[in-house]
Amino acid sequence: MVTLKDFQSLCLEKGLRATQQRYQIYKILAGTTSHPGAAEVFEQAKATQPMLSFDTVYRTLGAFVEKGIISQVEILAGKVRFDGNPHPHPHAICTECDKVVDCHHISNPQPKDYPNVPGFASVSSAHLELRGVCQECAAKSAPRQAVAK
Ligand SMILES: [Zn+2]
Numbered sequence: 001m002v003t004l005k006d007f008q009s010l011c012l013e014k015g016l017r018a019t020q021q022r023y024q025i026y027k028i029l030a031g032t033t034s035h036p037g038a039a040e041v042f043e044q045a046k047a048t049q050p051m052l053s054f055d056t057v058y059r060t061l062g063a064f065v066e067k068g069i070i071s072q073v074e075i076l077a078g079k080v081r082f083d084g085n086p087h088p089h090p091h092a093i094c095t096e097c098d099k100v101v102d103c104h105h106i107s108n109p110q111p112k113d114y115p116n117v118p119g120f121a122s123v124s125s126a127h128l129e130l131r132g133v134c135q136e137c138a139a140k141s142a143p144r145q146a147v148a149k
């Protein structure tokens with residue numbers, strides 16, 4: 001569990017003012033690997049801070065991403081999900097339910113592996129993204145497939 005002290009030193013290092021409100025929002029992301037969207041973070045944050053607005057949560061998440069405190073995962077149709085882990089790591093995304101799973105057992109590509117991008121002077125980050133169908137979704141659609149055979 002991330003403490004207020006941890007958060008304060010993280011903010012100090014990244015040049016962001018540590019407020020109680022920001023801490024509550026950060027704690028939600030640091031405590032999950034579910035890669036929630038802004039709406040889910042807002043729902044959870046409201047439980048401890050009923051006065052919080054969606055706009056504040058959204059702007060706070062943006063500030064965290066900008067400072068490298070968290071990262072964001074873009075998924076299909078421009079939906080953005082947030083990740084308490086700011087370090088690049090591979091993700092697997094279920095195309096049925098939009099579940100995002102960390103793949104720490106696979107090494108992430110390094111920007112230096114891609115020196116020849118047409119029209120690019122430099123590459124600063126690389127991110128492996130796998131898409132497929134999760135086991136839960138596969139189990140749900142299995143009976144339909146059996147009928148089709
Ligand atoms: Zn799924």
Ligand SMILES: [Zn+2]
Pocket residue numbers: 035083085089091101102
């Ligand atoms: Zn992740």
